[in-house]
Amino acid sequence: MDNSQEKDLILRAKSGDSECMEALISKYMWLARSKARKYFLVSGTYDDLLQEGLMGIFKAIRDFDPEKNDNLTAFVSMCIGSQIKDAIRRSSRAKNRPLNEAVTLEGLDNNLPSELVYDPVHNYIEREGVEHFYEKMASLFKPAQLDVLRYYLDGYTYSEIAELVSMPVKKVDNTLHTIKTKIKKNRELFE
Secondary structure, eight states, X not given: OOXXXXXXXXXXXXXXXXXXXXXXXXXXHHHHHHHHHTOOOTTSOHHHHHHHHHHHHHHHHHHOOTTTOSOHHHHHHHHHHHHHHHHHHHHHSGGGHHHHTOOOSTTHHHHSOSSOOOOHHHHHHXXXXXXXXXXXXXXXXXXXXXXXXXXXXXXXXHHHHHHHHTOOHHHHHHHHHHHHHHHHXXXXXXX
């Protein structure tokens, strides 16, 4: 599809043509899936994030101005990312904490873990924040290892990480194994 066809499709979708809207949503749904897969929503699921991504596509179509912008894909990507990040920020606000942590009485037994797991890294990140966590990690790991760790924690697959950091998938696997081992040996940093 060339630029003139895409501009025509956008203008028709903005004017209420549902077929054009569906065509644009179908065209960019892969982008919403890709972005939703990279994030974690404390009080929700992947489908919730995908729904936010879909809303981002709608907003991109609504707000895109073909006269001012010439790259719809970049604009849609930005809108999807913003929508998903806004949803994550909204869900993690302190005023939502009681709702996010609520469980139904009838499902109480199903919501309790079979055994309590003490994860000092998770607790440390919750308590101190992500940036502080990475500052601690900088004292343990080389920059390339930190890059692998960041991408891994952001939800990238091993093959995606390998492509982003220009290393073989096996080396990504080995690096993550080294990182996990070193974190276990340095648990005291997170207490």
